[in-house]
Amino acid sequence: MAEMKTRHDAFVDELRDTDDAEQQLTKALPKMAKAATSPNLRAAFESHLEETREHVTRLEKVFASLDEKVRGKHCDGIAGIIDEAKAVMAEDFDDATMDACLIAGGQRAEQYEMAAYGSLIAWARVLEYTEPADLVQQTLDEEKAADEKLSSLAEGGINQQAAGTAHPEGADEDEDPPPPKKGSKVVARPKKGAKAVSTPKSTRRP
Ligand SMILES: [Fe+2]
Numbered sequence: 612m613a614e615m616k617t618r619h620d621a622f623v624d625e626l627r628d629t630d631d632a633e634q635q636l637t638k639a640l641p642k643m644a645k646a647a648t649s650p651n652l653r654a655a656f657e658s659h660l661e662e663t664r665e666h667v668t669r670l671e672k673v674f675a676s677l678d679e680k681v682r683g684k685h686c687d688g689i690a691g692i693i694d695e696a697k698a699v700m701a702e703d704f705d706d707a708t709m710d711a712c713l714i715a716g717g718q719r720a721e722q723y724e725m726a727a728y729g730s731l732i733a734w735a736r737v738l739e740y741t742e743p744a745d746l747v748q749q750t751l752d753e754e755k756a757a758d759e760k761l762s763s764l765a766e767g768g769i770n771q772q773a774a775g776t777a778h779p780e781g782a783d784e785d786e787d788p789p790p791p792k793k794g795s796k797v798v799a800r801p802k803k804g805a806k807a808v809s810t811p812k813s814t815r816r817p
Pocket residue numbers: 633662663666724750754
């Protein structure tokens with residue numbers, strides 16, 4: 612009978628999954644930066660690309676500290692998120708709407724990473740892997756900052772601009788829109804005064 616796997620094995624498995632997620636993101640982020648129109652959004656993706664490369668390096672240090680081989684294991688979760696972002700980038704949206712969609716896709720990726728690193732830190736603490744816990748914490752802090760940066764860009768105008776292109780100037784905000792014509796696309800219309808959708812500041816794990 613095969614030997615039962617331990618929490619250490621599960622930890623290393625998660626590390627491999629996360630390493631692969633980071634590798635996939637180093638390929639996806641340049642495409643998202645290229646697709647962005649807002650210079651600030653492009654800069655945010657480019658600077659997080661640099662951080663993402665550092666995340667890969669940090670994970671290598673974690674593997675080394677545990678005397679484990681650096682190896683990725685295909686991460687289906689981030690692959691799905693990246694596929695969705697690619698599908699959005701293939702759409703024919705106006706610039707502001709594309710930027711808003713890129714932010715939404717980017718935040719999905721950041722929050723996925725935050726969930727993965729949150730678990731890794733909790734497990735590292737249980738296993739008393741101090742160095743891995745510290746290294747992973749640094750990365751988690753950067754993922755959170757990247758997520759918050761995207762929220763602030765969205766709230767700082769990109770969502771509003773995208774809403775503006777959905778409702779060109781002159782449209783009366785106080786009147787209900789006419790019912791959509793049969794077969795036409797229905798576009799969600801935010802209520803007047805409604806706040807831009809943002810993500811919670813913290814998704815910290817217990
Ligand atoms: Fe990362």
